[in-house]
Amino acid sequence: MAIVKPRVDAVIVGMGWTGAIMAKELTDAGLRVVALERGPDRDTPTDFSYPKVADEIQGSVHREFLQSLSKETVTARHSLNATAVPYRQIGSFKPGTGVGGAGTHWSGCHFRVLPEDLALHSNMRQRYGMKFIPDGMTIADFPVSYDELEPHFDHFEQVCGTSGKAGVINGARIPGGNPFEGSRTREFPLGPTRNYLGAEMFHRAAREMGYHSYPIPASNASAAYTNPYGCQMGPCNFCGFCSDYGCFNYSKASPNVSILPVLRLRKEFELRANAQVLRVNLDRARTRATGVTYLDAQGREVEQPADLVLLCAFSLYNVHLMLLSGIGKPYDPIANTGTVGRNYSYQNLNRVTLFFDESVQANGFIGIGGGGATFDDLNGKQLDNAKAGFVGGGVIWARQPGAGPVRGITTAPGVPNWGSAWKQGVKEAFRHSFYFEVQGSCMSYRTNYLDLDPTYRDAFGRPLLRMTFDWNANEIRGSKFLVGKALELSKTLNPKALSGDAKKDGEHYNLTRYQSTHTCGGAVMGADPKTSALNRYLQSWDIPNVFVPGANAFPQNNGYNPTGMVGALSYWAAKAIREQYLKSPGALVHA
Amino acid sequence: MKDSDSADSPLRRQVFKALTFVPLSAIGLAACSNEETAGPTRPGVPPKEYQPAFFNATEWKFLHAACDRLIPQDDIGPGALQAGVPEFIDRHMQTPYASGDIWYMQGPFIEAAPQFGYQGRLAVKDILRAGIGAMDAHCRRNYGGKAFAELEAVQQDPLLKAAEAGQLALEEISAKEFFSQLLAETRMGYFCDPKYGGNKDMLAWKMIGFPGARADYADWVEVRAQPYPLPPVDLAGKRG
Numbered sequence A: 001m002a003i004v005k006p007r008v009d010a011v012i013v014g015m016g017w018t019g020a021i022m023a024k025e026l027t028d029a030g031l032r033v034v035a036l037e038r039g040p041d042r043d044t045p046t047d048f049s050y051p052k053v054a055d056e057i058q059g060s061v062h063r064e065f066l067q068s069l070s071k072e073t074v075t076a077r078h079s080l081n082a083t084a085v086p087y088r089q090i091g092s093f094k095p096g097t098g099v100g101g102a103g104t105h106w107s108g109c110h111f112r113v114l115p116e117d118l119a120l121h122s123n124m125r126q127r128y129g130m131k132f133i134p135d136g137m138t139i140a141d142f143p144v145s146y147d148e149l150e151p152h153f154d155h156f157e158q159v160c161g162t163s164g165k166a167g168v169i170n171g172a173r174i175p176g177g178n179p180f181e182g183s184r185t186r187e188f189p190l191g192p193t194r195n196y197l198g199a200e201m202f203h204r205a206a207r208e209m210g211y212h213s214y215p216i217p218a219s220n221a222s223a224a225y226t227n228p229y230g231c232q233m234g235p236c237n238f239c240g241f242c243s244d245y246g247c248f249n250y251s252k253a254s255p256n257v258s259i260l261p262v263l264r265l266r267k268e269f270e271l272r273a274n275a276q277v278l279r280v281n282l283d284r285a286r287t288r289a290t291g292v293t294y295l296d297a298q299g300r301e302v303e304q305p306a307d308l309v310l311l312c313a314f315s316l317y318n319v320h321l322m323l324l325s326g327i328g329k330p331y332d333p334i335a336n337t338g339t340v341g342r343n344y345s346y347q348n349l350n351r352v353t354l355f356f357d358e359s360v361q362a363n364g365f366i367g368i369g370g371g372g373a374t375f376d377d378l379n380g381k382q383l384d385n386a387k388a389g390f391v392g393g394g395v396i397w398a399r400q401p402g403a404g405p406v407r408g409i410t411t412a413p414g415v416p417n418w419g420s421a422w423k424q425g426v427k428e429a430f431r432h433s434f435y436f437e438v439q440g441s442c443m444s445y446r447t448n449y450l451d452l453d454p455t456y457r458d459a460f461g462r463p464l465l466r467m468t469f470d471w472n473a474n475e476i477r478g479s480k481f482l483v484g485k486a487l488e489l490s491k492t493l494n495p496k497a498l499s500g501d502a503k504k505d506g507e508h509y510n511l512t513r514y515q516s517t518h519t520c521g522g523a524v525m526g527a528d529p530k531t532s533a534l535n536r537y538l539q540s541w542d543i544p545n546v547f548v549p550g551a552n553a554f555p556q557n558n559g560y561n562p563t564g565m566v567g568a569l570s571y572w573a574a575k576a577i578r579e580q581y582l583k584s585p586g587a588l589v590h591a
Numbered sequence B: 001m002k003d004s005d006s007a008d009s010p011l012r013r014q015v016f017k018a019l020t021f022v023p024l025s026a027i028g029l030a031a032c033s034n035e036e037t038a039g040p041t042r043p044g045v046p047p048k049e050y051q052p053a054f055f056n057a058t059e060w061k062f063l064h065a066a067c068d069r070l071i072p073q074d075d076i077g078p079g080a081l082q083a084g085v086p087e088f089i090d091r092h093m094q095t096p097y098a099s100g101d102i103w104y105m106q107g108p109f110i111e112a113a114p115q116f117g118y119q120g121r122l123a124v125k126d127i128l129r130a131g132i133g134a135m136d137a138h139c140r141r142n143y144g145g146k147a148f149a150e151l152e153a154v155q156q157d158p159l160l161k162a163a164e165a166g167q168l169a170l171e172e173i174s175a176k177e178f179f180s181q182l183l184a185e186t187r188m189g190y191f192c193d194p195k196y197g198g199n200k201d202m203l204a205w206k207m208i209g210f211p212g213a214r215a216d217y218a219d220w221v222e223v224r225a226q227p228y229p230l231p232p233v234d235l236a237g238k239r240g
Helices: A017-028 A056-061 A115-128 A146-160 A197-209 A315-325 A420-430 A473-491 A563-581 B010-020 B024-032 B057-070 B085-092 B124-142 B153-164 B175-191 B200-208
Strands: A008-013 A033-036 A074-077 A213-215 A269-272 A276-282 A289-295 A301-311 A342-345 A348-355 A368-375 A394-400 A433-440 A449-457 A463-468 A497-500 A520-522
Touching: A008 A017, A008 A289, A017 A033, A017 A301, A017 A563, A033 A301, A056 B175, A074 A449, A115 A146, A146 A563, A197 A213, A197 A368, A197 A394, A197 A433, A197 A473, A276 A301, A276 A315, A301 A315, A315 A449, A315 A463, A315 A520, A342 A449, A348 A473, A394 A473, A420 B200, A433 A473, A473 A497, B057 B085, B057 B124, B057 B153, B057 B175, B085 B175, B124 B153, B124 B175, B153 B175, B175 B200
Parallel strands: A008 A033, A008 A301, A033 A269, A074 A463
Antiparallel strands: A213 A368, A276 A289, A289 A301, A342 A520, A348 A433, A348 A497, A368 A394, A394 A433, A449 A463
16 A cells, blocks of 8 residues: 655656756745655765765766666667667766756756757758758757747856856857857856866867867856855866766756755755655546655655656656656657657767877866867858758867776777786876867657667566667768867877777667767657657646656757756746646647 | 772773773774784884685686786886785675676676677676686686696786687686676776775876876866876875
8 A cells, every 4th residue: 555645736756957946946936846856865065075076986986976777777779670688887878866866967068059959950951951851860840949948048057157158148249159159148157167278279279270169168167156046156176076976066066056955945845865756647537647656765655646747857767757657658660659759869979089298288187077168160050961961960079077097098099908008008198188079969760769678677667768779870970070070170289199989880879888968859849749748848748737857858969968958948847837837737738 | 988999980980081082993993903913004014915805715816817917017107916906806896886786687688789788697796706717717728727827928918818809718708798897897996096905005096197086176277387296195185
């Protein structure tokens, strides 16, 4: 017999960025909110304090701050007819767990979106004709415009204390920023972070190539800051334990630093950690959610009734919960019907490493997760796609989140993996190399999707989520094009050696290599309920008291990191709930 | 009347006070050590050699021999043995990590392309144990009954290279998977914080110039001309 808790106005599944934003906005509106987080409670003094957090074995081998795959994971396969096998060890992507979620161990790259990337399908069709979009590619416009999202992009940056340089304010160009960005209403909350050598060299090389480089917007504070909620941040000291780690310095924006200090004091808000949600419960007619069922810290099954259910788990697990709970129709790639699981996409990431002699002090151990340099000359409408030969775009950047020898030292081409020559190789590379990366867009396809695995189960007896995903020719061409440009850029700096790894024809998706945690799509927002699981307010088309904010809503992924967009979409959805849904609960869009 | 026996006697209070203020860690240390093996603080007495708790004597010899080939001592810097890598690995094999606590370990176990990662049923500690046994068995069959540790370096290196390339057929375990885990553990032990038993005296950090747990470089972000000047510091606050 399940324990039944008293009904609340809203239950939130997951306490990462989207959960914290929703909890803040809904308690602001006077709702009583319970948040259920599958992992432990986490905070700076208890979990991320110095020096204990500066431990590579704990952070990057035992992966203390990431999701353990022992209880829940996904299975993966490259094609429809293959048998999927489990993602048994962390590799390609790193979901978080615990209070703060992946928002504790992210890097801090905090982009908005290029206005034209929200209308990607229309943009490609208008510029190159329908024939330019390959068969089987299922890209779509976001059902929301940049102008609608601008206040929410702005607010999320204010909450995060994002450091950067505006390129366009109210239509006017500002020197030093990105001239191709969507117009902002004001400057960043903080000025750009300082340049380590790799970023300085990137700017120099980009100028030489005629690119318009700008500082990566970084939610790693460049100065002391107090956000609109009164939460305080300290200046980033470039500690070098950023990606994979919680910030000991209150410098990297996170739900824990930027929102939870306010939430934790609110009577209307209750946070239950170690609460593993098993499913969303629906009424008999399957038209409304009645709440959720979860396992509490003692392993007891508990039912939490609620009027509103917000799925704020990591994107993949949002889709998993929808499929397990019968919210929306599962996507079938053969019949091309259903929506939940449709349009799964990822990120097209590749790296080039530049090696120098001992006179060049690159000091990769000095690190800041989000800070660096990039340009948009090969992204959005700046890219001549017909000439480049692929749909989408991407950025090239210098980033340096902090290197440590346990995390691995990239050695110059030809250096073996062990023995004296390896020692010589790591000694030469460690302080005297830096890298540039290309972060390319990843389109969505009819055959890249998510569903439930027929064989493997999680520790709670539920089928695992199954990911069917592989690289398509469009992304391979994108990788070759962008890596080619990155190599050209790198050569202007005369490194003594250079390694690059563009994808090769026919190359398959490799789950063992980290390529970003930007798993997107699977429960996408759209204008048509036949091809999208969510409407423009991230509300389920099928069960209107369920909202699903997250990168799962992206119909395809662009060349930027998703967090800025995820935060903005969450505030956008929260506004719709506050101003429209609460007044008249029901579908906000009638198809 | 015997005041000194009463619970409130000044003597008793002094004894209790003294006991109360002895840190628990010191009591623990005193209980664990004895006069003969008091450790490196006593001049002229060599530090007590680490005794493995996970590996048996044969495995321990293999581990020393293999680590010594993977990261040899040379003019470039310290070797794996000098840095305490076998001790790290022995201790690491006793952690939940080595038993697979962050891996998905449920079957069925199906062979898959290498892009899907290790799909076997063994955790790290079992991979190492099975791999060491299989490598030694292979050596005994092919080198006149000699174990890996008894071979010359010129015989050991090709065996390691063959394992790395997946060109060594072993019973029970994929040589490539075994080698990959062995190399990963060896590198970890070489470069870890000394609290884990490897990287003794921060020797490997000093070789490459890693400042360890300093984690504060605000004053050095824009310095270009000089090498970073400070030696490493470890999690215990010790300077290298």
